[in-house]
Amino acid sequence: MPEDLSALDRPATVRHAEPEHAGVVLVDWMLGNSCNYACSYCPSALHDGSIRWQAATDILRFLDVLRRHYCGTLGRQVWLQFTGGEPSQHPRIDTILAEARARGFRSSLISNGGRTLRFWDRIAPLLDGMILTYHDEFADHARFLDLAVLLAEAMPLHINITIHPDRFDAILARALEISETVPLASISLKPLRIGFGTDPYAYTDDQRARMQAASRGAGPRGTTAPRGVMCAIAEDGRHAVQKAAAFLLTGRNRWHGYLCEAGIESLRVHADGRILRATCGVGGTLGRLGGPVDLPLSPVLCDRDACGCVADILITKRDIGALNRATGLA
Numbered sequence: 001m002p003e004d005l006s007a008l009d010r011p012a013t014v015r016h017a018e019p020e021h022a023g024v025v026l027v028d029w030m031l032g033n034s035c036n037y038a039c040s041y042c043p044s045a046l047h048d049g050s051i052r053w054q055a056a057t058d059i060l061r062f063l064d065v066l067r068r069h070y071c072g073t074l075g076r077q078v079w080l081q082f083t084g085g086e087p088s089q090h091p092r093i094d095t096i097l098a099e100a101r102a103r104g105f106r107s108s109l110i111s112n113g114g115r116t117l118r119f120w121d122r123i124a125p126l127l128d129g130m131i132l133t134y135h136d137e138f139a140d141h142a143r144f145l146d147l148a149v150l151l152a153e154a155m156p157l158h159i160n161i162t163i164h165p166d167r168f169d170a171i172l173a174r175a176l177e178i179s180e181t182v183p184l185a186s187i188s189l190k191p192l193r194i195g196f197g198t199d200p201y202a203y204t205d206d207q208r209a210r211m212q213a214a215s216r217g218a219g220p221r222g223t224t225a226p227r228g229v230m231c232a233i234a235e236d237g238r239h240a241v242q243k244a245a246a247f248l249l250t251g252r253n254r255w256h257g258y259l260c261e262a263g264i265e266s267l268r269v270h271a272d273g274r275i276l277r278a279t280c281g282v283g284g285t286l287g288r289l290g291g292p293v294d295l296p297l298s299p300v301l302c303d304r305d306a307c308g309c310v311a312d313i314l315i316t317k318r319d320i321g322a323l324n325r326a327t328g329l330a
Helices: 019-023 056-073 093-102 117-126 141-154 165-181 205-214 244-250 320-326
Strands: 013-016 024-030 077-083 106-111 129-134 157-163 186-191 230-233 239-242 258-260 266-269 274-276 285-288 317-319
Touching (some): 056 077, 077 093, 093 106, 093 117, 129 141, 141 165, 186 205, 258 320
Parallel strands (some): 077 106, 106 129
Antiparallel strands (some): 013 230, 013 317, 230 239, 258 317
C-alpha cells in the first residue's frame, strides 16, 4: 500500500519505521547547563552554568541501575545520549564514555562541536554516533565543516541546523554548503520553538517547505543510531513515514490521550538530577541521580497538549481508543 499522508492526522499508532529502534531505551542525559555558546533563542537555563556538572560517581552508579533494569529486566539495549549545556565540556566526559562502553552501552553526544579537532579525534573511538548542531550566531563556519567531515568519516553523524526566521536565507545558504561538503551525514533543518516550548517561531509556508526540502536522511555509509523516522498507521492500514522535524513543521505532534512508551523506550536525566520518563516530564519524577529511583515497567497515558521535543516525538504511541477496538474492549 502506498503512503498516505492523511494517516498522520489521527493515527492509531505511531511506531518506529525501523523495528530495531523499538528495542532501544534512549537515555537523554543532561550533564549540566554550562555552555560555550549563549544563543539568543536558547533559554538561559540551558547555558548559564547555574547548575554544577553532575558528579562522576553518581553517574557511574546510575549506569549500573540502568543496566539492571533495562538490559536485565526489560531486555533492551541502552543508548546514552549526553546533552547540556555543552556535554563535551564535562571534565570527566572521557571517563563517562569509557565506563558506558565497558557496560555494553552505546553512546552519543548532542554538541555544538566547539572543542578542538584534537579533542574530537581522541574521543571519537568512544562514541557510536554524534548529533552536531550548527548555531549560526556562534559557529566558526569553516571549522564546523572540518569537524563535520572528521566525525562523518569516524561514525554515523547527524547535523541539526537551527534556522532563525530573521536570518533564514543566509542560514539556508550555509546549510546547503554543509550538505554538499558532508555527504555522509544526515541533515535536519530545525524550526526553532519560542523558549524551547511547543510554540514555533513565525515561519512562512514557503520557509517550512524549503526547510523540509533541504533536510535529508543518512548518507552512503548508512546509519547506526538509536532513532530514525516514525511510521504513522491509521486503523484502516493507511500509513505515512515522517521525520520528527516534519511532525513539528506540520503541527502533527499532538497525541494527548495516547498510550506512550516514554520510560520504556526513553528516559530523561535532567541537569539537576531529576529522572523523568521523557523530556516532557509526563508521569512525574521517577527519582534523582544519587538517590533512589523507581524505573517504570509499563507505558504512560499522555496528558500533554503537544509533543515539542524531537526525542519525545521519536517514541512509540498508541491511540487507546483504537487499541481497545483492536482488542475487542470497546
